[in-house]
Amino acid sequence: MSTTSLPTTRTRAKTRLSYARFRAWLVACATRPEARLWLVIQLAILHGVLWTFILINLKAAQDVHMDVAEAYGWGQQFLWGYGKHPPLSGWVAGVWFKMFPAADWATYALAMTTVSLGMVICWLVALRVVDARRAFLVVVMIALYPIFNFKGFKYNPDLLQLVTLPLLVLAYLNAFEKRSWQSGVLLGLAGALALMTKYWVLTMIGAVGLAALIHPERLRFLSSPAPWVAIATMVVAMIPHIVWLADAHFVPLTYAGDTYSLQDAGLMHRLVAGYVLHNVALLALPVALAALAMALVPHWFTLLRRAPLRIVTRAWARGVNPGVNLSQALNVWIIQIIVAVGPPLGALVFSIYMKTDWGISLFFLVPLALVAIPTLRVQSAALFNIAAIWLVISAATLAASPWIAAREMAANTGNTATYGARSELARELTQAWHTRFASRWAIVAGTMESIQPMVFYSPDHPAAFLPLEPWNSGLTSLDDVKKYGFIGVFDPTDGRLPAFEKWVSDTAPNAERIVMTTRRFTHGKAGPAMTWNVYIAGPAK
Secondary structure: OHHHHHHHHHHHHHHHHHHHHHHHHHHHHHHOHHHHHHHHHHHHHHHHHHHHHHHHHHOOOOOOOHHHHHHHHHOOOOOOOOOOOOOHHHHHHHHHHHHOOOOHHHHHHHHHHHHHHHHHHHHHHHHOOEOHHHHHHHHHHHHHOHHHOHHHOOOOHHHHHHHHHHHHHHHHHHHHHHOOHHHHHHHHHHHHHHHOOOHHHHHHHHHHHHHHHHOOOHHHHHOOOHHHHHHHHHHHHHHHHHHHHHHOOOHHHHHHHHHOEOOOHHHHHHHHHHHHHHHHHHHHHHHHHHHHHHHOOOOHHHHHHOOOHHHHHHHHHOOOOOOEOHHHHHHHHHHHHHHHHHHHHHHHHHOEOOOHHHHOOOOOOHHHHHHOOOOOOOOHHHHHHHHHHHHHHHHHHHHHHHHHHHHHHHHOOOOHHHHOOHHHHHHHHHHHHHHHHOOOOOEEEEOHHHHHHHHHHOOOOOEEEOOOOOOOOOOOOHHHHHHHOEEEEEOOOOOOHHHHHHHHHHHOOOOEEEEEEEOOEEOOEEOOOEEEEEEEEOOOO
Protein backbone atom coordinates (compact mmCIF):
# COMPACT_ATOMS: atom_id res chain seq x y z
CA MET A 1 0.00 0.00 0.00
CA SER A 2 2.73 2.42 0.96
CA THR A 3 4.58 1.83 -2.36
CA THR A 4 1.43 2.46 -4.43
CA SER A 5 0.40 5.59 -2.58
CA LEU A 6 3.89 7.13 -2.59
CA PRO A 7 3.81 8.33 -6.25
CA THR A 8 0.30 9.67 -5.75
CA THR A 9 1.42 11.61 -2.70
CA ARG A 10 4.43 12.98 -4.57
CA THR A 11 2.24 13.93 -7.55
CA ARG A 12 -0.15 15.83 -5.29
CA ALA A 13 2.75 17.56 -3.59
CA LYS A 14 4.19 18.61 -6.98
CA THR A 15 0.76 19.85 -8.08
CA ARG A 16 0.41 21.92 -4.91
CA LEU A 17 3.93 23.27 -5.39
CA SER A 18 3.22 24.20 -9.04
CA TYR A 19 -0.03 25.87 -8.03
CA ALA A 20 1.74 27.83 -5.29
CA ARG A 21 4.50 28.90 -7.67
CA PHE A 22 2.04 30.02 -10.35
CA ARG A 23 -0.03 31.94 -7.78
CA ALA A 24 3.13 33.61 -6.48
CA TRP A 25 4.18 34.49 -10.03
CA LEU A 26 0.77 36.00 -10.83
CA VAL A 27 0.75 38.10 -7.66
CA ALA A 28 4.33 39.23 -8.27
CA CYS A 29 3.52 40.28 -11.85
CA ALA A 30 0.37 42.07 -10.66
CA THR A 31 2.29 44.10 -8.07
CA ARG A 32 5.82 44.68 -9.41
CA PRO A 33 6.06 48.07 -11.21
CA GLU A 34 8.16 46.63 -14.05
CA ALA A 35 5.75 43.75 -14.76
CA ARG A 36 2.22 44.80 -13.83
CA LEU A 37 1.44 46.90 -16.92
CA TRP A 38 2.42 44.05 -19.26
CA LEU A 39 0.35 41.59 -17.24
CA VAL A 40 -2.74 43.79 -17.58
CA ILE A 41 -2.12 44.38 -21.31
CA GLN A 42 -1.76 40.63 -21.87
CA LEU A 43 -4.95 40.01 -19.88
CA ALA A 44 -6.78 42.59 -22.00
CA ILE A 45 -5.50 41.08 -25.26
CA LEU A 46 -6.46 37.55 -24.18
CA HIS A 47 -9.88 38.83 -23.11
CA GLY A 48 -10.38 40.55 -26.47
CA VAL A 49 -9.34 37.50 -28.50
CA LEU A 50 -11.43 35.01 -26.49
CA TRP A 51 -14.56 37.14 -26.59
CA THR A 52 -14.14 37.97 -30.29
CA PHE A 53 -14.32 34.25 -31.08
CA ILE A 54 -17.22 33.81 -28.64
CA LEU A 55 -19.19 36.57 -30.38
CA ILE A 56 -18.40 35.18 -33.83
CA ASN A 57 -19.97 31.89 -32.72
CA LEU A 58 -22.90 33.45 -30.84
CA LYS A 59 -23.83 35.78 -33.70
CA ALA A 60 -23.19 33.39 -36.61
CA ALA A 61 -26.85 33.43 -37.69
CA GLN A 62 -27.25 37.20 -37.28
CA ASP A 63 -26.29 40.28 -39.23
CA VAL A 64 -24.38 43.01 -37.44
CA HIS A 65 -26.41 45.47 -35.39
CA MET A 66 -27.63 48.55 -37.26
CA ASP A 67 -25.54 50.81 -34.95
CA VAL A 68 -22.40 49.00 -36.12
CA ALA A 69 -23.40 49.33 -39.78
CA GLU A 70 -24.16 53.01 -39.18
CA ALA A 71 -20.71 53.63 -37.67
CA TYR A 72 -19.17 51.87 -40.68
CA GLY A 73 -21.10 54.19 -43.02
CA TRP A 74 -19.97 57.27 -41.11
CA GLY A 75 -16.37 56.12 -41.33
CA GLN A 76 -16.46 56.28 -45.13
CA GLN A 77 -15.96 60.07 -44.79
CA PHE A 78 -14.24 61.96 -41.96
CA LEU A 79 -16.67 64.76 -41.07
CA TRP A 80 -17.01 66.94 -37.96
CA GLY A 81 -20.40 65.42 -37.17
CA TYR A 82 -22.83 62.82 -38.49
CA GLY A 83 -26.36 64.11 -38.07
CA LYS A 84 -27.34 62.84 -34.63
CA HIS A 85 -23.91 62.24 -33.02
CA PRO A 86 -20.45 63.80 -32.76
CA PRO A 87 -17.82 62.27 -35.05
CA LEU A 88 -15.39 60.22 -32.95
CA SER A 89 -17.12 56.83 -33.25
CA GLY A 90 -17.28 57.27 -37.04
CA TRP A 91 -13.61 58.25 -37.21
CA VAL A 92 -12.56 55.20 -35.21
CA ALA A 93 -14.67 52.93 -37.43
CA GLY A 94 -13.20 54.59 -40.53
CA VAL A 95 -9.62 53.92 -39.39
CA TRP A 96 -10.46 50.36 -38.30
CA PHE A 97 -12.08 49.38 -41.59
CA LYS A 98 -9.20 50.77 -43.59
CA MET A 99 -7.19 47.95 -41.98
CA PHE A 100 -9.88 45.24 -41.84
CA PRO A 101 -12.64 44.12 -44.26
CA ALA A 102 -16.34 44.89 -43.85
CA ALA A 103 -17.01 41.49 -42.30
CA ASP A 104 -18.96 40.44 -39.22
CA TRP A 105 -15.87 39.16 -37.39
CA ALA A 106 -14.12 42.51 -37.85
CA THR A 107 -16.98 44.34 -36.10
CA TYR A 108 -16.77 42.00 -33.08
CA ALA A 109 -12.99 42.43 -33.05
CA LEU A 110 -13.50 46.22 -33.05
CA ALA A 111 -15.96 46.00 -30.14
CA MET A 112 -13.62 43.79 -28.11
CA THR A 113 -10.60 45.95 -28.91
CA THR A 114 -12.59 48.91 -27.59
CA VAL A 115 -13.52 47.24 -24.30
CA SER A 116 -10.02 45.77 -23.87
CA LEU A 117 -8.47 49.22 -24.21
CA GLY A 118 -11.07 50.46 -21.71
CA MET A 119 -9.97 47.73 -19.28
CA VAL A 120 -6.36 48.93 -19.37
CA ILE A 121 -7.41 52.55 -18.80
CA CYS A 122 -9.66 51.50 -15.89
CA TRP A 123 -6.62 49.78 -14.37
CA LEU A 124 -4.61 53.01 -14.74
CA VAL A 125 -7.46 54.87 -13.01
CA ALA A 126 -7.42 52.29 -10.20
CA LEU A 127 -3.66 52.78 -9.64
CA ARG A 128 -4.39 56.44 -8.84
CA VAL A 129 -6.69 55.31 -6.04
CA VAL A 130 -5.54 51.93 -4.69
CA ASP A 131 -2.40 49.80 -4.56
CA ALA A 132 -1.41 47.42 -7.36
CA ARG A 133 -2.97 44.38 -5.66
CA ARG A 134 -6.38 46.01 -5.43
CA ALA A 135 -6.01 47.48 -8.94
CA PHE A 136 -5.56 43.99 -10.42
CA LEU A 137 -8.70 42.83 -8.62
CA VAL A 138 -10.52 45.82 -10.15
CA VAL A 139 -9.45 45.06 -13.73
CA VAL A 140 -10.52 41.41 -13.52
CA MET A 141 -13.87 42.48 -12.06
CA ILE A 142 -14.19 44.79 -15.07
CA ALA A 143 -13.46 41.83 -17.39
CA LEU A 144 -16.30 39.91 -15.69
CA TYR A 145 -18.74 42.84 -16.00
CA PRO A 146 -21.13 41.84 -18.87
CA ILE A 147 -20.79 45.28 -20.48
CA PHE A 148 -17.14 44.34 -21.19
CA ASN A 149 -17.94 40.95 -22.74
CA PHE A 150 -21.20 39.60 -24.22
CA LYS A 151 -23.17 42.86 -23.76
CA GLY A 152 -20.38 44.73 -25.54
CA PHE A 153 -20.92 43.05 -28.90
CA LYS A 154 -22.02 46.16 -30.82
CA TYR A 155 -19.57 48.93 -31.51
CA ASN A 156 -21.30 52.33 -31.23
CA PRO A 157 -20.83 55.65 -29.38
CA ASP A 158 -22.11 54.07 -26.13
CA LEU A 159 -19.39 51.42 -26.25
CA LEU A 160 -16.67 53.88 -27.25
CA GLN A 161 -17.42 55.82 -24.06
CA LEU A 162 -15.82 52.89 -22.19
CA VAL A 163 -12.55 54.33 -23.51
CA THR A 164 -13.14 58.08 -23.44
CA LEU A 165 -14.86 58.32 -20.03
CA PRO A 166 -12.18 56.35 -18.13
CA LEU A 167 -9.66 58.63 -19.86
CA LEU A 168 -11.62 61.63 -18.57
CA VAL A 169 -11.63 60.31 -15.00
CA LEU A 170 -7.92 59.43 -15.23
CA ALA A 171 -7.12 62.96 -16.43
CA TYR A 172 -9.22 64.47 -13.63
CA LEU A 173 -7.53 62.40 -10.90
CA ASN A 174 -4.15 63.39 -12.38
CA ALA A 175 -5.11 67.09 -12.45
CA PHE A 176 -6.56 66.92 -8.92
CA GLU A 177 -3.26 65.53 -7.66
CA LYS A 178 -0.75 67.64 -9.65
CA ARG A 179 -2.79 70.87 -10.00
CA SER A 180 -0.50 72.11 -12.82
CA TRP A 181 -1.42 73.81 -16.08
CA GLN A 182 -0.04 70.81 -17.99
CA SER A 183 -2.44 68.47 -16.19
CA GLY A 184 -5.21 70.96 -16.96
CA VAL A 185 -4.43 70.73 -20.69
CA LEU A 186 -4.67 66.93 -20.53
CA LEU A 187 -7.97 67.15 -18.66
CA GLY A 188 -9.39 69.58 -21.23
CA LEU A 189 -8.33 67.37 -24.13
CA ALA A 190 -9.85 64.32 -22.41
CA GLY A 191 -13.10 66.24 -21.90
CA ALA A 192 -13.18 67.26 -25.57
CA LEU A 193 -12.48 63.68 -26.68
CA ALA A 194 -15.35 62.46 -24.52
CA LEU A 195 -17.72 65.10 -25.91
CA MET A 196 -16.74 64.11 -29.44
CA THR A 197 -18.02 60.62 -28.63
CA LYS A 198 -21.56 61.44 -27.51
CA TYR A 199 -23.30 64.39 -25.88
CA TRP A 200 -24.46 62.03 -23.11
CA VAL A 201 -20.96 62.33 -21.60
CA LEU A 202 -22.05 65.67 -20.18
CA THR A 203 -23.38 63.56 -17.30
CA MET A 204 -19.85 62.41 -16.47
CA ILE A 205 -18.32 65.85 -17.09
CA GLY A 206 -20.94 67.31 -14.74
CA ALA A 207 -20.15 64.63 -12.13
CA VAL A 208 -16.43 65.44 -12.34
CA GLY A 209 -17.20 69.15 -11.91
CA LEU A 210 -19.43 68.48 -8.90
CA ALA A 211 -16.79 66.20 -7.36
CA ALA A 212 -14.27 69.04 -7.65
CA LEU A 213 -16.72 71.36 -5.87
CA ILE A 214 -17.77 68.88 -3.16
CA HIS A 215 -14.38 67.41 -2.27
CA PRO A 216 -12.89 68.71 1.06
CA GLU A 217 -9.69 69.69 -0.79
CA ARG A 218 -11.59 71.70 -3.38
CA LEU A 219 -9.91 75.04 -2.57
CA ARG A 220 -6.45 73.64 -3.30
CA PHE A 221 -7.66 72.37 -6.66
CA LEU A 222 -9.82 75.35 -7.64
CA SER A 223 -7.09 77.85 -6.73
CA SER A 224 -4.65 76.09 -9.07
CA PRO A 225 -4.48 76.68 -12.85
CA ALA A 226 -5.58 73.10 -13.65
CA PRO A 227 -9.40 73.44 -13.74
CA TRP A 228 -9.41 76.76 -15.58
CA VAL A 229 -6.85 75.67 -18.16
CA ALA A 230 -8.93 72.49 -18.62
CA ILE A 231 -12.10 74.46 -19.36
CA ALA A 232 -10.31 76.75 -21.84
CA THR A 233 -8.61 73.81 -23.57
CA MET A 234 -11.87 71.88 -23.92
CA VAL A 235 -13.69 74.87 -25.41
CA VAL A 236 -10.90 75.53 -27.94
CA ALA A 237 -10.68 71.86 -28.90
CA MET A 238 -14.45 71.73 -29.48
CA ILE A 239 -14.58 74.79 -31.80
CA PRO A 240 -14.55 72.81 -35.11
CA HIS A 241 -17.42 70.63 -33.94
CA ILE A 242 -19.34 73.61 -32.56
CA VAL A 243 -19.01 75.32 -35.96
CA TRP A 244 -20.35 72.17 -37.63
CA LEU A 245 -23.17 72.02 -35.09
CA ALA A 246 -24.18 75.60 -35.90
CA ASP A 247 -24.03 74.88 -39.64
CA ALA A 248 -26.28 71.85 -39.04
CA HIS A 249 -28.77 74.12 -37.21
CA PHE A 250 -28.20 72.12 -34.00
CA VAL A 251 -30.21 69.27 -35.46
CA PRO A 252 -28.57 66.63 -33.18
CA LEU A 253 -29.90 68.43 -30.13
CA THR A 254 -33.34 68.81 -31.73
CA TYR A 255 -33.28 65.12 -32.62
CA ALA A 256 -32.50 64.17 -29.02
CA GLY A 257 -35.27 66.41 -27.69
CA ASP A 258 -37.86 65.06 -30.14
CA THR A 259 -36.87 61.40 -29.82
CA TYR A 260 -36.49 61.06 -26.05
CA SER A 261 -39.28 63.25 -24.67
CA LEU A 262 -42.12 61.39 -22.96
CA GLN A 263 -45.59 62.48 -21.94
CA ASP A 264 -46.80 59.19 -20.45
CA ALA A 265 -45.82 59.37 -16.76
CA GLY A 266 -46.57 55.71 -16.11
CA LEU A 267 -44.40 54.57 -19.01
CA MET A 268 -41.63 56.92 -17.92
CA HIS A 269 -41.60 55.45 -14.40
CA ARG A 270 -41.46 51.91 -15.79
CA LEU A 271 -38.58 52.79 -18.10
CA VAL A 272 -36.57 54.39 -15.30
CA ALA A 273 -37.22 51.40 -13.04
CA GLY A 274 -36.15 49.08 -15.86
CA TYR A 275 -32.97 51.11 -16.39
CA VAL A 276 -32.06 50.88 -12.70
CA LEU A 277 -32.84 47.15 -12.37
CA HIS A 278 -31.03 46.33 -15.61
CA ASN A 279 -27.80 47.99 -14.50
CA VAL A 280 -27.97 46.64 -10.95
CA ALA A 281 -28.38 43.10 -12.36
CA LEU A 282 -25.36 43.53 -14.66
CA LEU A 283 -23.20 44.84 -11.80
CA ALA A 284 -24.25 41.99 -9.53
CA LEU A 285 -22.21 39.46 -11.53
CA PRO A 286 -18.68 40.92 -11.11
CA VAL A 287 -19.39 41.89 -7.51
CA ALA A 288 -20.67 38.40 -6.64
CA LEU A 289 -17.73 36.68 -8.38
CA ALA A 290 -15.21 38.95 -6.64
CA ALA A 291 -16.88 38.12 -3.32
CA LEU A 292 -16.59 34.42 -4.20
CA ALA A 293 -12.88 34.82 -5.04
CA MET A 294 -12.27 36.43 -1.66
CA ALA A 295 -14.49 33.95 0.22
CA LEU A 296 -12.28 31.12 -1.06
CA VAL A 297 -9.37 32.64 0.89
CA PRO A 298 -9.31 31.40 4.51
CA HIS A 299 -9.96 33.97 7.23
CA TRP A 300 -10.80 36.82 4.82
CA PHE A 301 -13.86 37.78 6.85
CA THR A 302 -11.83 37.88 10.04
CA LEU A 303 -9.38 40.23 8.36
CA LEU A 304 -12.27 42.42 7.26
CA ARG A 305 -13.64 42.64 10.81
CA ARG A 306 -10.24 43.51 12.30
CA ALA A 307 -9.80 46.62 10.18
CA PRO A 308 -12.56 49.07 11.10
CA LEU A 309 -12.61 52.36 9.27
CA ARG A 310 -11.44 54.41 12.25
CA ILE A 311 -8.26 52.28 12.54
CA VAL A 312 -7.49 52.68 8.84
CA THR A 313 -8.19 56.43 8.98
CA ARG A 314 -5.87 56.87 11.97
CA ALA A 315 -3.19 54.85 10.22
CA TRP A 316 -3.50 57.14 7.20
CA ALA A 317 -3.19 60.20 9.43
CA ARG A 318 0.07 58.75 10.84
CA GLY A 319 1.42 58.32 7.32
CA VAL A 320 0.79 54.59 7.10
CA ASN A 321 -0.64 53.67 3.65
CA PRO A 322 -3.49 51.14 3.99
CA GLY A 323 -3.52 50.50 0.22
CA VAL A 324 -6.03 53.27 -0.57
CA ASN A 325 -5.53 56.93 -1.43
CA LEU A 326 -8.52 58.21 0.55
CA SER A 327 -8.50 61.62 -1.14
CA GLN A 328 -8.75 60.12 -4.63
CA ALA A 329 -11.12 57.40 -3.43
CA LEU A 330 -13.47 60.16 -2.29
CA ASN A 331 -13.40 61.59 -5.82
CA VAL A 332 -14.34 58.19 -7.25
CA TRP A 333 -17.16 57.66 -4.74
CA ILE A 334 -18.63 61.10 -5.43
CA ILE A 335 -18.45 60.70 -9.23
CA GLN A 336 -19.98 57.22 -9.18
CA ILE A 337 -22.83 58.21 -6.86
CA ILE A 338 -23.68 61.23 -9.01
CA VAL A 339 -23.74 59.34 -12.33
CA ALA A 340 -25.68 56.47 -10.75
CA VAL A 341 -28.37 58.61 -9.16
CA GLY A 342 -28.44 61.76 -11.31
CA PRO A 343 -29.63 60.44 -14.72
CA PRO A 344 -32.64 58.45 -13.39
CA LEU A 345 -33.72 61.43 -11.27
CA GLY A 346 -33.23 63.75 -14.24
CA ALA A 347 -35.33 61.45 -16.41
CA LEU A 348 -38.18 61.59 -13.89
CA VAL A 349 -37.98 65.36 -13.48
CA PHE A 350 -37.69 66.23 -17.18
CA SER A 351 -39.82 63.35 -18.60
CA ILE A 352 -37.00 61.77 -20.64
CA TYR A 353 -37.12 58.33 -22.23
CA MET A 354 -34.41 56.35 -20.41
CA LYS A 355 -32.68 53.73 -22.59
CA THR A 356 -30.95 50.90 -20.73
CA ASP A 357 -27.92 51.24 -23.04
CA TRP A 358 -27.25 54.68 -21.62
CA GLY A 359 -25.98 52.97 -18.50
CA ILE A 360 -23.22 51.20 -20.43
CA SER A 361 -20.70 53.96 -19.78
CA LEU A 362 -21.74 55.09 -16.32
CA PHE A 363 -20.86 52.22 -14.01
CA PHE A 364 -17.27 51.28 -14.85
CA LEU A 365 -16.17 52.89 -11.55
CA VAL A 366 -18.31 50.60 -9.37
CA PRO A 367 -15.64 47.85 -8.97
CA LEU A 368 -13.05 50.47 -8.01
CA ALA A 369 -15.48 52.23 -5.66
CA LEU A 370 -16.03 48.93 -3.81
CA VAL A 371 -12.40 47.78 -3.80
CA ALA A 372 -11.36 51.23 -2.51
CA ILE A 373 -13.27 50.66 0.76
CA PRO A 374 -10.34 50.89 3.22
CA THR A 375 -11.59 48.14 5.53
CA LEU A 376 -11.43 45.59 2.73
CA ARG A 377 -8.32 43.39 2.80
CA VAL A 378 -7.27 41.86 -0.50
CA GLN A 379 -5.23 38.68 -0.02
CA SER A 380 -2.82 37.37 -2.67
CA ALA A 381 -4.87 34.20 -3.17
CA ALA A 382 -7.93 36.29 -4.07
CA LEU A 383 -6.12 37.65 -7.15
CA PHE A 384 -5.40 34.14 -8.41
CA ASN A 385 -8.95 33.02 -7.61
CA ILE A 386 -10.69 35.79 -9.53
CA ALA A 387 -8.33 35.40 -12.51
CA ALA A 388 -9.11 31.67 -12.53
CA ILE A 389 -12.85 32.39 -12.35
CA TRP A 390 -12.58 34.76 -15.32
CA LEU A 391 -10.60 32.23 -17.37
CA VAL A 392 -12.95 29.33 -16.59
CA ILE A 393 -16.05 31.38 -17.46
CA SER A 394 -14.51 32.67 -20.70
CA ALA A 395 -13.27 29.25 -21.81
CA ALA A 396 -16.57 27.56 -20.91
CA THR A 397 -18.52 30.22 -22.81
CA LEU A 398 -16.28 29.76 -25.86
CA ALA A 399 -16.83 25.99 -25.80
CA ALA A 400 -20.59 26.36 -25.33
CA SER A 401 -21.12 29.28 -27.74
CA PRO A 402 -22.16 27.21 -30.82
CA TRP A 403 -24.71 25.32 -28.71
CA ILE A 404 -26.00 28.57 -27.15
CA ALA A 405 -26.38 30.14 -30.61
CA ALA A 406 -28.31 27.11 -31.92
CA ARG A 407 -30.63 27.13 -28.91
CA GLU A 408 -31.31 30.87 -29.25
CA MET A 409 -32.06 30.53 -32.96
CA ALA A 410 -34.44 27.61 -32.34
CA ALA A 411 -36.28 29.62 -29.70
CA ASN A 412 -36.60 32.72 -31.93
CA THR A 413 -37.40 31.29 -35.34
CA GLY A 414 -39.75 34.13 -36.29
CA ASN A 415 -37.61 37.00 -35.00
CA THR A 416 -36.84 38.96 -38.17
CA ALA A 417 -35.29 41.84 -36.21
CA THR A 418 -32.50 39.50 -35.07
CA TYR A 419 -32.35 36.79 -37.73
CA GLY A 420 -33.63 38.57 -40.85
CA ALA A 421 -31.48 38.14 -43.97
CA ARG A 422 -30.50 41.75 -44.63
CA SER A 423 -27.00 40.84 -45.81
CA GLU A 424 -28.46 38.58 -48.54
CA LEU A 425 -30.74 41.42 -49.65
CA ALA A 426 -27.77 43.81 -49.89
CA ARG A 427 -25.86 41.46 -52.17
CA GLU A 428 -28.89 40.76 -54.37
CA LEU A 429 -29.63 44.47 -54.76
CA THR A 430 -26.01 45.17 -55.69
CA GLN A 431 -26.23 42.57 -58.43
CA ALA A 432 -29.57 44.00 -59.62
CA TRP A 433 -28.08 47.50 -59.87
CA HIS A 434 -25.01 46.30 -61.78
CA THR A 435 -27.19 44.32 -64.20
CA ARG A 436 -29.40 47.33 -64.94
CA PHE A 437 -26.89 50.19 -64.99
CA ALA A 438 -23.37 48.66 -65.14
CA SER A 439 -22.16 51.15 -62.53
CA ARG A 440 -21.55 51.39 -58.81
CA TRP A 441 -24.61 51.53 -56.54
CA ALA A 442 -24.03 54.90 -54.83
CA ILE A 443 -27.05 55.63 -52.60
CA VAL A 444 -29.59 53.63 -50.60
CA ALA A 445 -32.70 55.38 -49.22
CA GLY A 446 -35.13 54.37 -46.49
CA THR A 447 -35.19 54.12 -42.71
CA MET A 448 -32.12 53.54 -40.58
CA GLU A 449 -33.28 50.05 -39.59
CA SER A 450 -33.66 48.95 -43.21
CA ILE A 451 -30.78 50.61 -45.02
CA GLN A 452 -27.77 50.64 -42.67
CA PRO A 453 -27.15 46.89 -43.26
CA MET A 454 -27.18 47.65 -47.02
CA VAL A 455 -24.36 50.15 -46.47
CA PHE A 456 -22.27 47.55 -44.63
CA TYR A 457 -22.97 44.37 -46.61
CA SER A 458 -23.17 45.64 -50.20
CA PRO A 459 -19.78 45.37 -51.96
CA ASP A 460 -20.47 48.93 -53.23
CA HIS A 461 -21.11 50.31 -49.70
CA PRO A 462 -23.65 52.94 -50.81
CA ALA A 463 -24.19 56.09 -48.76
CA ALA A 464 -27.34 56.17 -46.63
CA PHE A 465 -30.04 58.76 -47.29
CA LEU A 466 -32.87 59.14 -44.74
CA PRO A 467 -35.66 61.19 -46.36
CA LEU A 468 -38.13 60.74 -43.48
CA GLU A 469 -35.75 61.93 -40.77
CA PRO A 470 -35.27 65.60 -39.75
CA TRP A 471 -31.49 64.95 -39.66
CA ASN A 472 -29.09 63.40 -42.13
CA SER A 473 -25.58 62.04 -41.85
CA GLY A 474 -24.12 64.58 -44.28
CA LEU A 475 -22.63 61.75 -46.34
CA THR A 476 -24.93 62.46 -49.28
CA SER A 477 -27.64 64.89 -50.35
CA LEU A 478 -30.89 65.11 -52.31
CA ASP A 479 -28.93 66.48 -55.28
CA ASP A 480 -26.72 63.36 -55.19
CA VAL A 481 -29.83 61.17 -55.01
CA LYS A 482 -31.18 62.73 -58.22
CA LYS A 483 -27.81 62.66 -59.98
CA TYR A 484 -26.59 59.14 -59.12
CA GLY A 485 -29.93 57.40 -58.62
CA PHE A 486 -30.83 55.24 -55.64
CA ILE A 487 -32.35 52.02 -54.40
CA GLY A 488 -35.07 52.51 -51.81
CA VAL A 489 -35.59 49.71 -49.28
CA PHE A 490 -38.61 49.73 -47.01
CA ASP A 491 -40.28 47.32 -44.62
CA PRO A 492 -43.93 47.01 -45.82
CA THR A 493 -45.12 46.61 -42.20
CA ASP A 494 -43.65 49.99 -41.23
CA GLY A 495 -46.40 52.60 -40.73
CA ARG A 496 -44.29 55.25 -42.46
CA LEU A 497 -44.59 53.46 -45.82
CA PRO A 498 -47.11 55.96 -47.35
CA ALA A 499 -44.78 58.87 -46.58
CA PHE A 500 -41.86 57.06 -48.19
CA GLU A 501 -43.97 56.14 -51.24
CA LYS A 502 -44.81 59.82 -51.65
CA TRP A 503 -41.15 60.80 -51.42
CA VAL A 504 -40.21 58.25 -54.10
CA SER A 505 -43.01 59.50 -56.37
CA ASP A 506 -41.88 63.12 -55.95
CA THR A 507 -38.16 62.35 -56.39
CA ALA A 508 -38.21 59.64 -59.06
CA PRO A 509 -41.69 59.19 -60.60
CA ASN A 510 -40.42 56.49 -62.98
CA ALA A 511 -38.73 54.39 -60.30
CA GLU A 512 -39.11 50.63 -60.73
CA ARG A 513 -41.09 49.04 -57.89
CA ILE A 514 -40.56 45.40 -56.93
CA VAL A 515 -41.10 43.13 -53.93
CA MET A 516 -38.24 40.93 -52.73
CA THR A 517 -38.12 38.14 -50.13
CA THR A 518 -34.92 36.92 -48.47
CA ARG A 519 -34.07 34.11 -46.05
CA ARG A 520 -30.80 32.95 -44.53
CA PHE A 521 -29.70 29.36 -43.92
CA THR A 522 -27.19 28.77 -41.11
CA HIS A 523 -25.83 25.27 -40.48
CA GLY A 524 -28.76 23.89 -42.46
CA LYS A 525 -31.33 25.79 -40.38
CA ALA A 526 -33.65 28.28 -42.11
CA GLY A 527 -34.06 31.72 -40.64
CA PRO A 528 -37.27 33.73 -40.96
CA ALA A 529 -38.34 35.03 -44.37
CA MET A 530 -38.36 38.80 -44.84
CA THR A 531 -40.28 40.72 -47.50
CA TRP A 532 -39.19 44.15 -48.70
CA ASN A 533 -40.60 46.88 -50.91
CA VAL A 534 -37.77 47.88 -53.24
CA TYR A 535 -37.61 51.01 -55.43
CA ILE A 536 -34.91 51.35 -58.10
CA ALA A 537 -34.26 54.72 -59.72
CA GLY A 538 -31.36 54.92 -62.16
CA PRO A 539 -28.78 57.70 -62.56
CA ALA A 540 -29.72 60.92 -64.35
CA LYS A 541 -28.93 60.82 -68.06
